[in-house]
Amino acid sequence: VNEHPAPELFAAYALHALDQDEMREAEKAISAHLPDCEECRGTLEGFLAVVGEIALAAPPREPPRLLWSRIHREVTPRPRQPVRLWALTTAAAVVVAGLSLYGLHLQNRVGRAEDRQARTTEVLSAVSDPQHQLVTLSPTQERPGAAIHLAATFVPGRSGLYLFGSMPPPHPHRVYQVWLMQGSRYSSGGTFEPERTHVLVRIEVDPGPYDSLLITEEPQEGSTTPSEHRVVSASL
Amino acid sequence: VVHDRQEDQRDAELHARILGGDPRAFEELYRRYASAAYGLAYRVTSHELLAQEVAHDAFLVLWRTPEAFDPARSPFRTFFLSLVHHRAVDTVRREERLRRRSSRMNLGPSEGEDVTEAVVEEAWLAHRRARVRTALEGLPPDQRKVLELAYFRGYKQWQIAEELNIPLGTVKTRTLAAMRKLQRVLTERDE
Numbered sequence: 409v410n411e412h413p414a415p416e417l418f419a420a421y422a423l424h425a426l427d428q429d430e431m432r433e434a435e436k437a438i439s440a441h442l443p444d445c446e447e448c449r450g451t452l453e454g455f456l457a458v459v460g461e462i463a464l465a466a467p468p469r470e471p472p473r474l475l476w477s478r479i480h481r482e483v484t485p486r487p488r489q490p491v492r493l494w495a496l497t498t499a500a501a502v503v504v505a506g507l508s509l510y511g512l513h514l515q516n517r518v519g520r521a522e523d524r525q526a527r528t529t530e531v532l533s534a535v536s537d538p539q540h541q542l543v544t545l546s547p548t549q550e551r552p553g554a555a556i557h558l559a560a561t562f563v564p565g566r567s568g569l570y571l572f573g574s575m576p577p578p579h580p581h582r583v584y585q586v587w588l589m590q591g592s593r594y595s596s597g598g599t600f601e602p603e604r605t606h607v608l609v610r611i612e613v614d615p616g617p618y619d620s621l622l623i624t625e626e627p628q629e630g631s632t633t634p635s636e637h638r639v640v641s642a643s644l
Numbered sequence: 645v646v647h648d649r650q651e652d653q654r655d656a657e658l659h660a661r662i663l664g665g666d667p668r669a670f671e672e673l674y675r676r677y678a679s680a681a682y683g684l685a686y687r688v689t690s691h692e693l694l695a696q697e698v699a700h701d702a703f704l705v706l707w708r709t710p711e712a713f714d715p716a717r718s719p720f721r722t723f724f725l726s727l728v729h730h731r732a733v734d735t736v737r738r739e740e741r742l743r744r745r746s747s748r749m750n751l752g753p754s755e756g757e758d759v760t761e762a763v764v765e766e767a768w769l770a771h772r773r774a775r776v777r778t779a780l781e782g783l784p785p786d787q788r789k790v791l792e793l794a795y796f797r798g799y800k801q802w803q804i805a806e807e808l809n810i811p812l813g814t815v816k817t818r819t820l821a822a823m824r825k826l827q828r829v830l831t832e833r834d835e
Binding site for chain 1: 667670671674678679680681682683684686687688692695696699700703704707717718719721722723725726728729730733738739769772773776777780791794795796798799800801802804816817819820823826827830831
């Protein structure tokens with residue numbers, strides 16, 4: 409058995425109170441020494457147990473109900489959504505490899521108030537992240553002056569892109585469709601309709617590979633390629 | 645003590661079911677620990693949204709990698725709340741501006757603040773909580789201060805030395821003394 413590390417190191421390690429260099433030193437000492445030293449193993453495990461107990465000194469606090477709503481949604485397998493999530497036809501679809509889109513989870517179709525709250529919290533959480541990106545979507549030349557105020561936000565490296573703001577309903581029997589563009593290639597993010605004029609939409613995608621976002625108006629069943637009815641766009 | 649062990653056993657059973665992918669077991673563990681986890685995360689971050697993120701991420705880690713917990717090594721409670729604590733500390737360290745904000749708040753764990761009345765918490769956990777608080781209150785003030793800065797504010801030891809204007813070696817000594825005393829007191833009460 410090599411020399412025992414100082415017990416102060418174990419105490420600070422258990423408390424997560426070391427800086428990176430010290431942490432590396434501690435982990436090195438622990439991995440080299442502890443397997444052969446029952447005494448030091450016992451010391452560290454005892455301190456880790458104490459640290460777990462100190463947690464209880466913090467006053468308990470009832471979490472918002474939407475916290476469970478968010479967690480529950482992620483631990484429950486998502487049912488396939490036949491509505492609006494059209495099958496990609498092999499003839500026409502141009503799909504960016506590796507893209508995994510669940511389609512849009514629409515505020516007005518999710519229906520439950522808690523889910524709406526949860527999504528709102530997710531947006532707030534995203535924009536409170538120091539790394540977040542926020543882009544404004546501008547009306548295209550086809551829709552100059554339209555009363556559209558939409559923004560998109562995401563945190564680089566993290567899955568999920570949120571669209572929020574307001575826009576008028578699409579024309580009768582039409583829906584809005586989101587497209588993620590990478591050069592001349594595109595991939596659909598799904599279709600949506602505003603609730604009255606409000607939009608709060610999550611797209612399960614890592615925006616990293618894409619350079620722009622486009623929203624078009626399409627037939628109710630959605631399209632496999634973007635039509636000329638372009639509504640708003642933004643560079644990511 | 646017997647009651648504590650029964651509850652630890654219950655946690656272990658629920659964890660075993662989570663290993664098998666049982667969402668109901670996960671929901672029950674959430675109910676048992678959500679207020680403790682969220683309370684701890686809030687205490688460290690002083691920020692509701694960040695606390696939600698910390699609790700959210702910790703529970704998802706539990707669901708996605710339940711094998712990270714080894715029931716042979718510790719009770720589930722200490723494992724899970726340590727997980728929450730580590731994530732909360734990492735979060736607050738990223739948010740220096742939050743540190744400045746929290747430094748204006750009294751983060752002592754037990755002085756003049758107790759919101760447990762507003763929280764529906766299982767009796768055994770509340771009982772355990774009271775014992776931990778009593779143990780902390782039994783520490784000499786200088787040791788308790790060092791421990792609180794490390795645990796509830798996420799300070800590293802050199803930062804504690806700067807904050808209290810004491811040598812780093814003194815921080816290490818006080819930390820070790822505090823940890824040993826807490827271990828002794830909590831172990832004695834468990835026996």
